[in-house]
Amino acid sequence: MQSLQIRLGLNSLQGGGEAAGAPGALLKSEWKGVGQLFGFNPLTVPVSSRNCVTRAGGPTVHQQSRSRQHRGGYGGHYEGPKRSRDDAVTRKMKSFHEGSDGPPLRVLPIGGLGEIGMNCMLVGNYDRYIMIDAGLMFPDYDDLGIQKVLPDTQFIHRWRDKIEAVIITHGHEDHIGALPWVIPALDPKTPIYATGFTMQLIKRRLKEYNIPAEGRLRTFSMRARFDAGPFEIEPIRVTHSIPDCCGLVLRCADGTIFHTGDWKIDESPVDGNVFDRVALEQLQKEGVTLMMSDSTNVLSPGRTTSEADVAEALMRKIVEAKGRRVITTQFASNVHRLGCVKAAAEVSGRKLVFIGLSLKTYLEAAWRDGQAPFDPAILVKAEDMDAYAPSQLLIVTTGSQAEPRAALNLASMGSSRLLKLHKDDVILYSAKMIPGNETRVMKMMNRIAELGPNLVMGRGENLHTSGHAYRGELEEVLRLVKPQHFLPVHGEFAFLKEHELLGKAQGIRHTAVIKNGEMLGVAPLRNGRVLSSGFSQLGREKLKLMYNDGDKAFGTAADLCIQERMNIALEGLVIASVEVIREETKYLNEDEVYEDKILRDDDDGDELGLQGRVRITTRCLWTDNGKLLESLQRAADVALASSRKDARLPTIERHVSVVLRKVVQKYSNKRPDVIVIATDASDGVVPNRSSPESINNYDQPRNKPQPWKRAADSMSSFSRGAVVGTVEPVDEVTSRSFVAEETSERNKVVISSRVQSETVSAKAQRLSSEGDATQKNERVKAGDGGEISATSSGFSDPEEFESDEESGDSDQEADSVASDGAASSLSQESTEEIEPQKKRQKWRHDETIKLIEVRSTMGDLLVKEGKKRRPSWKDIAASLSESGFERSPEQCSSMWSSLLKKYEAVVEEKRTRDSSVPAPKKEWAYFELMDAVMQKLAKTAGSQDVVIEKAKSKKPKRKSKKPKVDATAAIDSTEVELPDSEDRQTAQ
Ligand SMILES: [Zn+2]
Ligand SMILES: [Zn+2]
Structure with a gap:
């Protein structure tokens, strides 16, 4: 009989359940605990x-x-x-x-x-x-x-x-x-x-x-x-x-x-x-x-008392209330009790009114089955109550558990259209407070008491039995x-x-x-x-x-984003839109993209200073009379200014979101979800993206704007839980994307690839797999309740970047974590499976390093068999494959020739460098490695290769204070578009 009438809409059966326990209390206690226990789903x-x-x-x-x-x-x-x-x-x-x-x-x-x-x-x-x-x-x-x-x-x-x-x-x-x-x-x-x-x-x-x-x-x-x-x-x-x-x-x-x-x-x-x-x-x-x-x-x-005892008590109270309007509240499903109330109405000469749809629903079901105590048609409509004197009315309402939308609860707040409480009313509480609901029921009772009606409740009154x-x-x-x-x-x-x-x-x-x-x-x-x-x-x-x-x-809990709801509720939400204004944007075709990266000299600061307009809003956060917003705005502006002018939108999103999260964390020790949507200004040139496969390919002709649904993609991306802007691996060359798959088959979603949304949980998994090895990495909680790496711009610890930089093999790590649930701090239900992108377009650092290494060991073969034979690239591709890198021979060849070109250009630049001009702070990352390989190849082959010849004869004296470059250092030195490259280098 104790029915849970919680949260059912007006169009559904209210008061149907009858459990006497406290499901509400359970959930409440669970998610209170969660405030301290992020990383698993309390539900x-x-x-x-x-x-x-x-x-x-x-x-x-x-x-x-x-x-x-x-x-x-x-x-x-x-x-x-x-x-x-x-x-x-x-x-x-x-x-x-x-x-x-x-x-x-x-x-x-x-x-x-x-x-x-x-x-x-x-x-x-x-x-x-x-x-x-x-x-x-x-x-x-x-x-x-x-x-x-x-x-x-x-x-x-x-x-x-x-x-x-x-x-x-x-x-x-x-x-x-x-x-x-x-x-x-x-x-x-x-x-x-x-x-x-x-x-x-x-x-x-x-x-x-x-x-x-x-x-x-x-x-x-x-x-x-x-x-x-x-x-x-x-x-x-x-x-x-x-x-x-x-x-x-x-x-x-x-x-x-x-x-x-x-x-x-x-x-x-x-x-x-x-x-x-x-x-x-x-x-x-x-x-x-x-x-x-x-x-x-x-x-x-x-033993329990009989429903007949309740009927008697109801009858007595209703008859006693002569001259006053009587309102009873009960569980709607207790049809027998509705019959008792009807009997009391008859005896006391009152008209019966139901307020609350579920009351009628149960009565009608009983009527159809021939078991109803009376015909629902005799009920006076709530809208017609005014035609009767209050003392002629007996009203039955829902809301005994103070459900937010139930009639009595609304009436207690003066917001029910149909039921206005008067101080002369008598209210009979013919129900019990279900454990867990006591607080809100008591609050409702207090509100009712303030309005003045006479409230009858409590065990001694016998108005309810279990x-x-x-x-x-x-x-x-x-x-x-x-x-x-x-x-x-x-x-x-x-x-x-x-x-x-x-x-x-x-x-x-x-x-x-x-x-x-x-x-x-x-x-x-x-x-x-x-x-x-x-x-x-x-x-x-x-x-x-x-x-x-x-x-x-x-x-499941993951499907319904319960963790995310909780996170936003507890930690707040920051939303920023960044409109990027570019002076001139250079877009390259597919082949040129990675070549461009390789050929590009490392940033010396002269490419920093991205311009744009940032708008920020927050939800569920204390803004300190707007001071927080000011801080966020300043931080976002600085983050933009410290970004490379040619930074890609996902990089900007990620960068800004990390910065904003840090600001809030320092300001009020909250760890909000941050959503950043960067767009190129509408008058700018925007790249096209047609499919996940064309990730990062700015393959449209210059100056030919494409209708681009970036914002829509971003929206779809975060509407399903990914936090845009926190999701991209840092470096462009190493960047990659994931196809994130919902656990549920029926809801397969390919994450917007232009946004490069590695989902937050994917990231959380990856990071949790990186585990304690990256102690420097600061973890912050993100949308899906996992942890994501908090990295930051120039005004925070540059070392924090490391964990992201080391994410080259994140697909393997993600896989291993996915198969080993224990390693993940995520709940099982919110776990999303990660698939590595099937077809990568660009070379990651580890791949590049591997290519150079393999190429150096195959020097003889290549030279001996000469340029007429391509199959040796097959061997190289196979060798890469053994190391887990899937590349076609053509890709290997193309990449290698790009590396050679860049190497040659660097050698040439060094040779012709004006000694009065200070050398760049940062070398081309692969220079030393390539240099070593070139010399090795030249030795083993007695090279005829023009590039190698040049390399040998024109190699200038190294001025760099950098230590001998090994593969790891090579990776590190080109990794990130960092505003604070100086700091980073010293940090290494
Ligand atoms: Zn039952
Ligand atoms: Zn039951």
Whole structure:
């Protein structure tokens, strides 16, 4: 009866769920902790016991001797002497036991164990299963906009062939709410069974989500047996807080299972349908192998009161309120109570008004099934209330849990269109505060109290009773059924443990407590007396939670960017647009791009001073009356001014974003997400990008502007979570891109390649793989909750660049990290797989170095076979390939000739350099290496090669103070377009 009416829109069923626990509290506590624990997804690695733990180890088929093992469930409870061995076996278990060996009865909870809500349980005979219930869980109302938490439909889909039927015990949201997502995951023919009233609710829900399932919906009646999957099923009536609730008896050749559903024992239910004790007594005689029972109120001593008591209290209060308007609030799904309120309206001569769509929804469902206490048509419309004196009205509203959009909550804030509270009103709180909602309910109550109405609430008033059995009732049913095995369900883990103790106290020897994703095997005890068997652990799997947000959005935590939502909420967001103004831009064709880089002299500062316009805005950040914005603006301007004039847009984005993040961090110790979108000024020349393959290729003719969707690409890029501007490997020559692939197949996204979006998580993975080796690297948190490298411009530590510079092999690292989840600080759910770009256009440093090395060792071959033979380049390409670099012979040849040209030019420049002019601070990075190679080649070949001859004869004396260049230094020295190249060099 306690229903969670959280966060459902007006067009959905409000107040459907009835869990009495605190899913909201769970989430709240989880994401509070996350403030300190960045790097994993709190919703997937919760503080609570929501998810089971998957430990490392291979799949194990559980085949313990029945005579030797009888122990309780996972959770530390073991019986018998084999404890340590069992521990080891348990640790290894990962996948589920299948096949016709082992225990014949199998139970695998997908949800509902270790939490309240999201009930979904697989029960099987060997490998044939039925699913009992498919419920959802409501997150806390302020939980990042997520509306529903749903069971792992991906797992359900994997098992669709084994799941032969779905049986629904009753119509609460925590039992039917996931059906719109679970049904599509099942085999298209799998039938769904429910009672008439429940089926009305299901149909309405499926229609709402446009899920076609008419042909597979089957209704059943109490005590009428039917076959579903491997079982003959007999529904047994239980009392609860919504009409038509049942427990299920599942019979097969290997035993009888009794699942109670949600229940209490209402001795005088208002609809006269009593709890079926007779059936339970018969069950005991027949013998029950396994019983699963509702643990929600195991901590409450005594017994629940009857709904009839509530009816009486409501009647009294309503009659007493003579002359005043009465407003009651309750869980919408409690149709019986609506009937009681109607009865009170009649007695007191009031007109009944519903405010809150879900109230009518449940009543109409009952009406269609012939179980409604009255015709919904008699209700006075909320719009017509003014036609009546207040004392003639009895209003029922939603909002008992102060849900943000529910009528009573809005009314308490004076913002409900239909319901205005007056000081003469009497408000009857005919519900209970669900744990976790107390704070906001109390706030609502305070607001109501300030407005003046008389509030009636509290236990003593008897305005509410629970739909879940208290201890006294739980004990009674355990005694009534006397099952061989007992498994508590429907509750927080602590409740399950307590319920287990209760079972033991009732003399049930075999009890177990398991969590979602843990499979339990049960074998019937021989002739009921021989204790030859008990529960067996049959494996476990880390099941995911799925999320729904809005009408359509559905997916994992990663799909719904939960970490990112949290990050922005907690750390803020900075958005900057940079419009780059170029004096003159030189664009080269594909071949020329890397040649240009190689041929270009290193920056001496004269190419710095990029101009542009920067606009910055922030969200969720304290701006210190605009001072922060001023600092950001200044920093961005400096970052631009310290950038090379020919810097590419992704480089600029990255550079500026790093700078901005640092500024905020220093200013207020926040680590915001930063989004920078750089564009060339509209009057400038912009390069074209047509496909991911043409990354970095400024292959359009000069002065021929192309319509370019850069901004759109950028938008699409960060709309799915990548932080533009933090994503590009630093150096142009080494730059590369990734095709980032969503974990989910259905949502494959190729990241905008012009933006070179290595996704943040990709980057996080790469960096986490770089690990502690790069201590200097400062980590900052980024969008997906991973860490990204914080590098910086001239006004911060230049050493911070190192980690990025060493990212040449990032694809391999990313791969290795992806395969080794433990190394990643990201949660499993937010992990994105990284694929190296298949076709790289440009040479990275390590490749270039390798080419030079290989070419130097093959000098003889080349010279001997002469220029007429190209195949030697094949050998070189093959040799590169062995080192992991995929290049065509033509590419190798072309690159080598570029290197030769540059080498020649440098040699020439040195030769003709005016001694009065100071030498450049920075040598061409490959000069010394090339020089050495050239000399080696010349020696070995007795070279005829013109270039080599020149190199030999005209090589000037080295003036550079740089040490002998090795490959590493070569890489470092050309890496980054740094404004502070001086600092960098000394830093090395
Ligand atoms: Zn429930
Ligand atoms: Zn229920």
